[in-house]
Amino acid sequence: MFFTRTEIKYMIGEKTFRRLCEELSPHIFNDKFFFEKIHTIYYDSEHDEVICHSLEKPAFKEKLRIRAYEQEGQLFAEAFVELKKKYKGLGSKRRLKISLQGAQTLLSCKKPADILGDVQIAKEILFFIKKTSCFPKFYLSSDRYSFRGLKESDLRITFDTNILYRNARLSFCSDRSDEQLLAHGNYLMELKSSESLPLWLTSTLSKYKIYPISFSKYGRAFERHLAQKLNDGINTIAEKCSAENQYLCEESSENNFTEETTYA
Secondary structure, three states: OEEEEEEEEEEEOHHHHHHHHHHHOOOEEEEEEEEEEEEEEEEEOOOOHHHHHHHOOOOEEEEEEEEEEEEOOEEEEEEEEEEEEEEOOEEEEEEEEEEHHHHHHHOOOOOOHHHHOOOHHHHHHHHHHHHHOOEEEEEEEEEEEEEEEOOOOOOEEEEEEEEEEEOOOOOOOOOOOOEEOOOOOOEEEEEEEOOOOOHHHHHHHHHOOOOOEOOOHHHHHHHHHHHHHHHHHHHHHHHHHHHHHHHHHHHHHHHHHHHHHHHO
C-alpha cells in the first residue's frame, strides 16, 4: 500500500477537544476504528542516527516502524510495517501488512527477510534496514480518536492522547516502565489530506486560535529519554564525587590526628 499526503499537527487541551468534536460534527463522521490504542515500535541504529537526522529538520527524511492496533483490550490479528518518507512537508508511506505473530517475531528476528517476504515494499524496507543498520529500538503508544470528512473522502482527523514511551522490553503492549509524553488532558491533533483543507475546517481552527506546530512523537520522546539519561549520568557523577569527597575528608582527618599525636 502506498499513499502521499500532507500532515499538519496541533496541540490542544481537553476543553478544546470537546468543543471541536461538537462544532465539526456536521462535517465529519467516526472512522471505522473510531477509538483504538496504537502500539508502535520504531527502528533506529545503535547510535540513534535515524532520529538524530530527523531532528535536524532536513528537507528529506525517512523512518521505519511496526504498528499494531488494539481495541477493547484485544490486539488485532494483523500489524503493519511502515516506511515513512517526508520531503519538504509532503509525506508518503509504504505499508506492508503482516500477521501480528510475524510482527512479534520481527522484534527479535535477525533475518527480517524471512518474515517480510519478497514483494517490492519488503525489498524497500530491507534496503532501509541494511542502509541504516537499524533494528527495533523504541516503543510508543497512544489512545487515538479518528474521524473522516463527510464530503472530503481523503480528509482524516485524528486526536492522540495518553502517549507513552519506553526504550526497553519492546513489545506490543504497555509496560510498568512506560513514561508519559504529554501532560494529562493534552491531545495531539493531526490533519491528514492530499488536498487543501476545507474552509469549514480552517475557519474553526482560526476561531479557536489553533495553530500548527512542529511535533514528532518519536522525536520528542527520544529527547525526553536523552535528557533523563543525561540527568541520571549527572546524578551518578555527583554521587561519586560526594563519596570521594567524603573519603578524602575522612582520610584528611585521620592524617591530622596522626600528625598531632606524633608532634605531641
